[in-house]
Amino acid sequence: MPLTYPLAEQTLDNGLRVVVSLDRAVPIVAVNLWYDVGSRHEPPGLTGFAHLFEHLMFQGSRNVKSGDHFGLLESAGASLNASTFFDRTNYFESLPSGGLDLALWLEADRMGYLLDAVNQENLDNQRDVVKEEKRQSYDNRPYGDSYERLVRLAFPQNHPYAHMTIGSMEDLDAASVEDVHAFFRKYYGPNNAVLTIVGDVNEEETFAAVKRYFGHVPAIPQPPAAPDGTIGPMAGIARDDVVEDVPSDLITMMFRLPVDGTPELDAAALALDVLAAGQSSRLNRRLVRDEQIAQSVSGGALPLIGGVSFGTLTGIASDGVDLQKVEDALVEEVEKLAADGITADELATVQAQAERDWLEQLSTCSGRADEISHHLLLFGDANRINTRIDQLRAVTVEQVQRAAAEWIRAEGRVQVTYKKNK
Numbered sequence: 001m002p003l004t005y006p007l008a009e010q011t012l013d014n015g016l017r018v019v020v021s022l023d024r025a026v027p028i029v030a031v032n033l034w035y036d037v038g039s040r041h042e043p044p045g046l047t048g049f050a051h052l053f054e055h056l057m058f059q060g061s062r063n064v065k066s067g068d069h070f071g072l073l074e075s076a077g078a079s080l081n082a083s084t085f086f087d088r089t090n091y092f093e094s095l096p097s098g099g100l101d102l103a104l105w106l107e108a109d110r111m112g113y114l115l116d117a118v119n120q121e122n123l124d125n126q127r128d129v130v131k132e133e134k135r136q137s138y139d140n141r142p143y144g145d146s147y148e149r150l151v152r153l154a155f156p157q158n159h160p161y162a163h164m165t166i167g168s169m170e171d172l173d174a175a176s177v178e179d180v181h182a183f184f185r186k187y188y189g190p191n192n193a194v195l196t197i198v199g200d201v202n203e204e205e206t207f208a209a210v211k212r213y214f215g216h217v218p219a220i221p222q223p224p225a226a227p228d229g230t231i232g233p234m235a236g237i238a239r240d241d242v243v244e245d246v247p248s249d250l251i252t253m254m255f256r257l258p259v260d261g262t263p264e265l266d267a268a269a270l271a272l273d274v275l276a277a278g279q280s281s282r283l284n285r286r287l288v289r290d291e292q293i294a295q296s297v298s299g300g301a302l303p304l305i306g307g308v309s310f311g312t313l314t315g316i317a318s319d320g321v322d323l324q325k326v327e328d329a330l331v332e333e334v335e336k337l338a339a340d341g342i343t344a345d346e347l348a349t350v351q352a353q354a355e356r357d358w359l360e361q362l363s364t365c366s367g368r369a370d371e372i373s374h375h376l377l378l379f380g381d382a383n384r385i386n387t388r389i390d391q392l393r394a395v396t397v398e399q400v401q402r403a404a405a406e407w408i409r410a411e412g413r414v415q416v417t418y419k420k421n422k
Helices: 051-058 070-074 097-117 121-141 146-154 169-174 177-187 201-214 261-277 281-288 323-340 345-363 365-379 384-393 397-407
Strands: 009-010 017-022 028-035 079-082 089-096 193-199 235-245 250-257 294-302 309-317 412-420
Touching: 009 201, 017 146, 017 201, 017 365, 028 097, 028 365, 051 089, 051 121, 051 177, 070 079, 070 097, 079 323, 079 365, 089 097, 089 365, 097 177, 097 193, 121 169, 121 177, 121 281, 146 235, 146 250, 146 323, 146 384, 146 412, 177 193, 177 294, 177 309, 193 201, 193 365, 250 261, 250 323, 250 397, 261 294, 261 345, 261 384, 261 397, 281 294, 281 309, 281 412, 294 397, 323 412, 345 384, 365 384
Parallel strands: 017 193, 235 412
Antiparallel strands: 009 017, 028 089, 028 193, 079 089, 250 309, 250 412, 294 309
């Protein structure tokens, strides 16, 4: 059966794109706001700014005191958070549908008037919070800096995907209040955002409420386009070998992949799923179940829109097993996939898994709101949520083999290994 989630769209005079999707199943509403700014938009010297604003956006605005954003929404029964990625930043909350006006007012106040509260004290405070996050999640966590190491190898210096969203602590230390204000004025306006509302609401009243709260927020000048990150498959092998206090020896390989939104990326992603997704994947069967040289294997594609995506394969060695054996097995399976392709049964299995994952994502108001914002902001088409499964089903065995042979190549990879201190 085709998906037919209802979608009503309007664009305000200030450029804010709004989608309302009704769901009467339960009396809740999900509010999801995506800004077209992520780490790929950050020029050299300003890395980490998009992620910094993920924190600053909760520290008050013109009419909201510091700490009140969380407090007001949680007192209304909401769950809320935000996230920063290479291609975007999003802010989201789910709450009883009677709290919609509160959520819209808070989002509009920080979109229009955040800078009233961004002073030196707030900047210093949140800069320290980001540094602590980096220490906990990257520096002092086993394997925590693996992606930092991998993207530095996979992309040329100053490529839009060559740094992680956490950014450089040196750049954050050097940032002035004026730098931070300028970044906000450049990207955080209604005409650079998508607002999605999903749940038990009245469509006409919801659009009217959005206009009431957001309609007076002025548009910003057209933001500069993100730098073009178009780049082809990798040639050669680059590696970073780390020896430190880790629980087990680990290897992660990274491959550049086609850009998101293309059949080629879908084919490459399904190829990686055949290798590493689930208990029936080739790598799990061979390395974990049969040869027992790995505790676990994982992998998959990370879709990106800036000219290229990437994918990874990870193996954690079993106790007492030389990590080289795991690497050799990974290389052999990658080469076999590129040379021989996959079977029709394997393709059907990973397509079914992808369909299940997609339907699970859309099964909640919050998950559906996030995907609507995603596809409208990055692809200009909210209805992709209803057609995405058709795109996945359309991929053929031949497309998967071509994608694997071109992009997922043992002789075109970067890798990081972690070995325990002896």
